[in-house]
Amino acid sequence: MSRRRDAVVRRGLRHIGRAVREQPRMFTLAFLASSLYGGMTVASAYVIGEVTDRVLLPAFDEGATTTAALTLASVAILGVALLKIVGILGRRLFAGIMSYRLQAEYRRRVTGQYLRLPLSWHQRHPTGQLLSNANSDVESAWFFVAPLPFACGALVMIAITSVALVLTDPLLALVGLVVFPLVFGANIVYSQVMSPRMQRAQQLRAEVSEIAHESFDAALVVKTLGREDTETERFTERAEELRDGLIAVGRVRGMFDPLMEALPNLGTLAVLLIGAGRVADGAVDAGDLVSIAYLFTLLALPIRAIGWVLADLPRALAGFDRVTPVLEATGETPYGPDAAVAAAGGAGIGVRDVGFTFDGVSRPTLHQVTFDVPAGRTVAVVGPTGSGKSTLAGLLVRLVDPADGSVLLDGVDLRRLREGETSAQAAFVAQSAFLFDDTVRGNVTLGAPFSDDEVQAALRVAAADEFVGALPEGLDTRVGERGASLSGGQRQRLALARAVVRRPRLLVLDDATSAVDPAVEARILDALRGSETPTTVVVVAYRQATIALADEVVWLADGRAVARGTHDELLAQVSGYAALVRAYSEAEVAA
Template structure:
């Protein structure tokens, strides 16, 4: 056995030890049932040998037998068979319970860990790989649990059978035992060949899952760019590689399984040959030969059961270590003990915030601003300026590399777990809806009545179109809300945030797919008492920006200017050029679609001329 084989075996035994510690009572019940099966199996061999000597052979010799002898033989054999059946049922039942309970336990642990880990950690790992960790890897980790109680319990069978054979005829037992070194060597060779192949197949399962999820998640890109054939080819290549790996595993198993089956049969033939010679010399009874031959066939089964256990270990090691990688992941968000405020507008402040992603370059640098309670602030900036990153920082989806974000004067990192979610809400540009009803997509388990749901829909300017749906609030929207338009999905997502009555609402371009007039009505509604007290909105439309109390102009990850929309138009050339460019692009798009005005209004035209002012 090589060092690699010993390493896999050692890691596999550690996994089995963890399983036993996790479910000690269930394991004990399964092993007890397996031991009962092993003992009764050996007992049946002894009974068959006794029946042969005291019932079958006399019947042939005398040509007759008694009813009592036949009845007694039947009752003994039947009783042994019942106990054996109970052992089989108990072994399989408790082994299955143990395996599935461990799978459920570790799926829950992996899922809870996913929820605990910050968004930055998720950015580093493909979603398909995370799905594979929670499903295929967890299943693979506990595959050996099915044969484990059997392999442990049948050791009783192995010891009892070997002892019974030696007690019956030690010379004949030695003849049979010659075959077991060959079985052991064959198992070692099998593990050495099968191990790397099983590990490779398990790794490829995660690759296939990752590609499939990425293709499904990017279905819109695939369809609009005509990438169906390329995606199908990419998935086919990965699937073919996985199929080849599984076939290689099956090919090795198909080669060794017949050999492992044949060796015990060869041993039986040797025992029968040597036994017939001993019977002819009067050194052995026929019943003893039958008993030893039957016991020898039983000895092969424990060896095979242990082989099944060892055969599943390489795949289990890979699966468990991939699961452990998730469970041992660091970067979990740390929380404090401060309770969030219950009511009233929330004050917001960013102090010298810096943040960067994996490439090391800062996305935000020295960002400092404050939002007074009850105010509406628009964050404006060109693409890549860090607006969405800032929105994530304001609700602590990520933590700043340095500096701090404060809510009501308290660092977000000092709040209790769940405190920020109870106070602040983020509405992203890409609205995600579940394959559920409109009501359940808004409440998401929150205990609110339909009046509160309708009030949120009204503020989000969504009540009218929801009432026109076939079943109103009970209408199912389909996977990811595919039965709704982009603007409708955004308004449902906004209502989802509003129904929770957040003291701080952060909207990351959350109305980009909504008609400008509807967007203006939404922002006007947010100013009412029914809406959240403090609003931070990432915006690009001039009409939307003009509704804000203050504008923060972000460029190259830094705040370049602050003030009202009119003040920044007069004071900042970069801001004026940006918002006018947005306005002109939107107007041209509307005119191309036949929905916009034929010419800009005088105010817009005047502001557009201002963009010619040199920097």
């Protein structure tokens, strides 16, 4: 237990060190400003003491004072205050910048990882968790930084105060020697008791957020099945756990805060008690006593800043611990040194003994799949629901890497190609189209330098020109988050236009045209294959019209490429194939 507590303190200090190392300049500036503030706070107490001794008491004793004395007193008070203000401004500004920079920097790193890590990593991590890693976890990891320079400044103040105490009167210094360690001790105990509670609250907070995410994503299903009550129950249960967790946190914090306030106050009283005796003995004068008592009052706030930092450290560590696995995650898609063959026209595809198994699933999704697609040819991949077609489609454009075997583009293993080469050669359209919160144009070009004419031509091919033309701002219309302002069919067409505009050497359509008219589908393929150097097309499809556009068909069943040949050959030879593609005609016969 105590070892774990020590670990929290040690890790907390290391975390502080990390913050300082990442932002040394801002920290130094904020720390200097804080020290100025601290010094001036001590100075202001000293000034009050001096004013008491040299202006107030003489004036009261003698019943007279001079304008010069009063002016000096006010100038001293105001001058010290001005310097103190400079200190505060600097401290707040630089500490704020430091904390915000750390937040921004870690947000960039975390999201950089999201973009770098392979899809297989994404599939293992719930969306809600990834969102909170980048948002609230990063925020809590660096929240303590804002009061950090203040706290360090407070340390300086305590040091100065201790020296001043010793110089004034060693006996009074004893009070400081008792109070300050007590404050530190209380802080350390606090951060240790708090740590597990904070961690639990943070965890529950993430879980509440995950439930809300999933439930709101499922809103349509919840509504159509009338499950609002059970969903609310599910959410409330976790929200109440969070409530209890937060109350447990509050109980500790609620005790700590008044303790931190009472300690300096008791210190002040002790100073008065001992000081009164010392004044009586003539060891100290009244002004000194006033200074020291005033100093203790002023110290109350900065000492609490130390408390703020320490109190926030457990939360910071909890947040940072959730962020670290993302930052340290490896499994980055490795890229090779090769450039793709710089040929015009279609690319040749080779699938060699490819096997693929999803994490945590014993049965392979694909098993020893082998086939070729010669350059410029169109191949349809056909198979029953769940036979592994989408997985295969993803392998062809290297969304994932095969566990066994290899996928070749113009004879080169995709894994040997440089970063960006595969996507420069191939375009992929998924079953459900993903659109960015961008304009229509941006969603088609994705930032590549295509002219408006090219974009329009691609929209025409994908039969999207008409609805885009009717949008209020045409190509410049923003489509909203994930294309929310468009219908499913419209999103699909923009996704197709995105592929078409690139004139890719390989086009992979994963059941991407099911919501599109067969005529449009034929037009898309014709546009890409019509040239002298036709695009290679791999299309996952069910409908015969699509299959008929293909030169050859690969029949996939249970993760194996069972047969391959022309549509007619497979109809004749493979009973499962015939049953599947002829299902509708059979139905008519049966009806």
